Amino acid sequence: EDLKKQGEAKASDPYSSDPERHPVLRINSKKPFNAEPPPEILTESYITPHVLFFKRNHLPVPQVDPASYRLQVEGLPRGALTLSLKDLKTRFPKHTVTATMQCAGNRRSDMNQVKEVKGLNWGISAIGNAKWSGARLRDVLLAAGFGPDVAKWARHVHFEGLDKDVTGSAYGTSIPINKAMNEDGDVLLAYEMNGEDIPADHGFPVRVVVPGVVGARNVKWLGRIVVSAEESSSHWQQHDYKGFSPGTDWSKVDHASSPAIQELPVQSAITVPADGAQIDRSDETLTVKGYAWSGGGREVVRVDVSLDGGKTWQVAQLRSGDKGQPDEPSPPPGRSWAWKLWELTAPLPPDADELEIICKAVDNSYNVQPDTIPPIWNLRGLLNNAWHRVKVKVTKD
């Protein structure tokens, strides 16, 4: 009787079969589950372990049986192609890409402090870097019949997840065809994350990995791919994940006036020290750490750090690997998908009771981060890539 009740309760809660999560995660929403790791742990490892990788779920985690899993590839003149997980693993070369993924809402909480925005209150850790392995989307589309005739009309590739809302409609979105078919685009139908099966929270058994592009297009629990002349008509493509002017409020927002976010702008943040931390005056030096990344395969080439609120700047050391380990090999130009971790150790400025520490990154197209948040404020709190600032107190012992 009790067991039956429990069963019924579970059945009525679509989130009851969600996986276990690591207790260190900071939860922004339980159902759907959205959480991020503490910043100082995030930059401890160049490759983010999956348990620490931010979880951004729009809907309950679907339970997918790998044996009966089928991926539908549609929209091509030859008709639909149906692929099992085994097909994906055996019929196409396995390709591995180290790519950073970032939620469009990363650093929203700081934007929310300027003026209220709508959305999950992400800190600075809705970003992670992983090794993804799988079939190239390009190879799968070619096998499904993509050719010069299709290239004439095809403009977008739609992705649909197996995660569904109460009305049965699935999470969905699209990317431009040139990103999908470009030999250097590195778009994957990934079945491994960091050398293991993709975990349930990250899209088991197959997720799309679109390097250099906002997290929202990296559809998890992938069920269907459609080649199309049109962009996805989904809510998430047409009425969310777009940027607006700071003067645009909910009364006058016109979603058609703004393009769907794809590539993300240059970004960086300070993970150590934390905002509000106390530094001991007897320490002779201060070490500042963080991450830096840019969308579209652009490489971060410099991170400037200020210990005096932006008056003077020092150049941080960048690395593309774990501390004390050799860097990962440099990717070719335009395919720099992974973040850099950075660190600066500098003399503790004398006489200051408080320090405002700032970081800002530069990528290889020499784009930079804007100085302040208000001029990039937008009603959904997306795309916060203003300089990251933390204040610390310097105390006498």
Next chain:
Amino acid sequence: EDLKKQGEAKASDPYSSDPERHPVLRINSKKPFNAEPPPEILTESYITPHVLFFKRNHLPVPQVDPASYRLQVEGLPRGALTLSLKDLKTRFPKHTVTATMQCAGNRRSDMNQVKEVKGLNWGISAIGNAKWSGARLRDVLLAAGFGPDVAKWARHVHFEGLDKDVTGSAYGTSIPINKAMNEDGDVLLAYEMNGEDIPADHGFPVRVVVPGVVGARNVKWLGRIVVSAEESSSHWQQHDYKGFSPGTDWSKVDHASSPAIQELPVQSAITVPADGAQIDRSDETLTVKGYAWSGGGREVVRVDVSLDGGKTWQVAQLRSGDKGQPDEPSPPPGRSWAWKLWELTAPLPPDADELEIICKAVDNSYNVQPDTIPPIWNLRGLLNNAWHRVKVKVTKD
């Protein structure tokens, strides 16, 4: 006797055969000739007439006889390919691209006001937009023997001009191979500008046009192309046209630490009204005009204008053609090489004696311009893409 002397004087001055220039140009340097048009004229036309297009010469303009002109294509295993102008025009399809070109030093004068920099004192008009026609570099390299074997080792394409300094060494630079060979890269060996032979000041008979990439790589009076595993070792590739941190001065600059500028960051400027202009209080509205552009084929998707020093922002109207004419067709994603002209007409703010007008652009990777110049200041005064600000006085009649 007098004529002879004049002849001798001319012969001893390598600049004596430089072409005539339009008197409206603002001259930054006579020898070599460097000049830009007045801002308010620049944005009168979507396609910049060649006489108004900024001239940025590093050396005297070489006089090239089109009949005996030869282009050398070297570095490929099959040996050198020599092409006449007629070969270029007849052996390869003619391809036309509308592309904006910008000098890395555009807007240097404003950076110079923050703290002195080294370089020509460009205003905001070292930028122009033209229709370029010619052979695709890709097609020429394929004809010269570029193939899969070459792709294994080739990393850069060098360009050498026919303009030479007193020691006989030519202007030279290079671009990455992926930009050169990408089908969507649109790199041209251009022999026409706006439908006519390329004028002497712009590279007659052939210049390289590298859309989305800094002016300095768009080599004029092209004499030699070399496919190489290495970047060009020229002064302009290795010891100039690089960005640095604001804390880097001439005593500690390490050119090897910074990548050569290729793609440029998002940019915009106000061409009307001019800084210091007087606005009549009896005017009910104020019209602000300007240009906006981004490197790397990224499209400008929004320009925000503030009439109150950045407190509030309004969205400007963008166009891709002349006023009152239909826009040019939208290019495919990643190939948006041309600028947008923009305009905002808004009520004149009441009660203000002075207005600080600001513009800032957003491109389709949602990169934005930084708020202020000091944090992007660099010793050569390059890459100034901070918000553009003009102050105007509002006077009572």
